[in-house]
Amino acid sequence: MRAFGKRLGMLVLFVALAGAIPAFAAERHLLNVSYDPTREFYRDFNEAFGRYWQGKTGDTVVINQSHGGSSKQARSVIDGLEADVVTLALAYDIDAIHDNGNLLPAQWQARLPNASSPYTSTIVFLVRKGNPKGIKDWGDLTKRGVEVITPNPKTSGGARWNYLAAWAYVLKRELGDLARLKDPAQARAVEAAQNKAKAFVAELFTHVPILDTGARGSTNTFAQRGLGDVLLAWENEAFLTINELGADKVEIVVPSLSILAEPPVAVVDTFAYKHGSVDLAQGYLEYLYSPEGQRLAAKHYYRPSLPQHAAAEDLARFPKLELPTIREVFGTWRDVQRVHFSDGGVFDQITKAGK
């Protein structure tokens, strides 16, 4: 029994040492807290950035990744997940990091080009091979017997883009020209169109059997578990699913109009200063705008903000479609969040009415 006591003592010592070792490691560390469908892109990008930074400064960089639903990730950062940079699905989630805990300044979005979105994306449809339900555009999603898979807009950034894209489609259909939204003389027509859009989105969500919390969960529901007829997916996620499952199982349908999704990036000042990694974090995000960063983004099916740096064959894969921005259709993300996704907002109203 005394030997046991000694062994226990050694175990405790070992545990203490094992805990202490990483703290004294020499390389520089960076934590990138990101959303779901960026895993494959950042795996490549981190490798490229590591080479670039080592060439520039001689330091080796270890980049740690954390992935999950965008809002959930923002919540973790607010609760103390010490991200040096966040690369999330939409600006509001980074606004939330400012609002709760003030971990970065309110004007964060002005610090990098293109409203801090180094790459953009959009929402497309993924259907079963041969498109058995004949889905061509948003209007077909509410046909009888069509089941639609999307994550929950309350927890998933991608799902909010899905919702807004559907809304924008109806506004365009009703108004003909989205510029009329800003014209005070058209107020009555705009209001009628908004009501139509609300009714359409409400009906759309009655066709959704399962609301997963994140984009990757929905993709697995659709692709692995074989549920639903249409998956509303990030463009890059849709391409990736085809690569993983094979083009003989699913295919992409591009609607006439979708939304320009601008996933933003930001340095989390409080944590970057605390870790002494502001230069590294800044360099990391700027490298996203470099020719290599842009090339990799396009390779992983993100639409580069500087297309001249991307490979022509990568660009050729992006279908052409009308892509209005959030600002053109809805105003700021704070407005969108307040009107549509806050507690008691439009999304809550339509899902309650549907039950």
Added chain:
Amino acid sequence: MAQGRRLASAGSDPVRWLLIGVAVLFLTVFLVLPLACVFIEALARGPAVYWRSITDSDALSAMLLTLLTAGVAVPLNLVFGLAVAWCVAKFSFSGKTLLVTLIDLPFSVSPVVAGLAFVLLFGMQGLFGPWLAAHDIRIIFAVPGIFLVTIFVTVPFVARELIPAMQAQGTDEEQAALLLGASGWRTFWRVTLPGVRWALVYGVILCNARAMGEFGAVSVVSGHIRGQTNTLPLAVEILYNEYQFAAAFSVASLLTLLGLAALVARSLAERLQRRQAALATAATLSE
């Protein structure tokens, strides 16, 4: 034995076979098939992929963290379980029922709630958050948080196994030892502990299995940083979500093997105990 066989054959044959069939079918569908699936999927792309998946640096660090977590949670719960079971079984005091209820709390609280409770305590917006941040102590989204929630969810295992054993043991032998002049400490090592050692072994094995397998509570406080705060169960989920199915099942098979090893250890312990009991009976009879 002979009587048992006669009793069993008293029932009609079809009923017997039906019952056996139902039991076998149930076990196959709910236990054997899922377990087999894990290993089949893990080896679906060949042993080379399997080996690469389980020796991947992220998988290795997840395994290390899982073992480390069990290495912290199990000894602490061993000491705590012994102390609390001893108090509850050998003494009566006011608040005893409350103490027993508190030990059972982690059984009845959902692990996710447990995780969130720790976030509310130690998270940046939580009760101790500002103080911890000011002193640069990281608990949530770091390794200490994983230790804490694992200790929380595994608290009942050792104590729950020990309390009935110690109650059955009674206090007579201990009192005799004390009267004969043994010190309290010596009485504990020579009389109390040997009497409950098998219950202790069971408790430790169960506690260890849960500590390595815990998902919900750890998921809430982990932050999911690869290579740092991912345990094996979290690594399985991440790999699955990355379309790396063979790798996900390979890591899952590791976890399964760890669980099976715990079960084997438990049945070995049981066999050893039976043999010792038989020897003891034989010794008493020959006296």
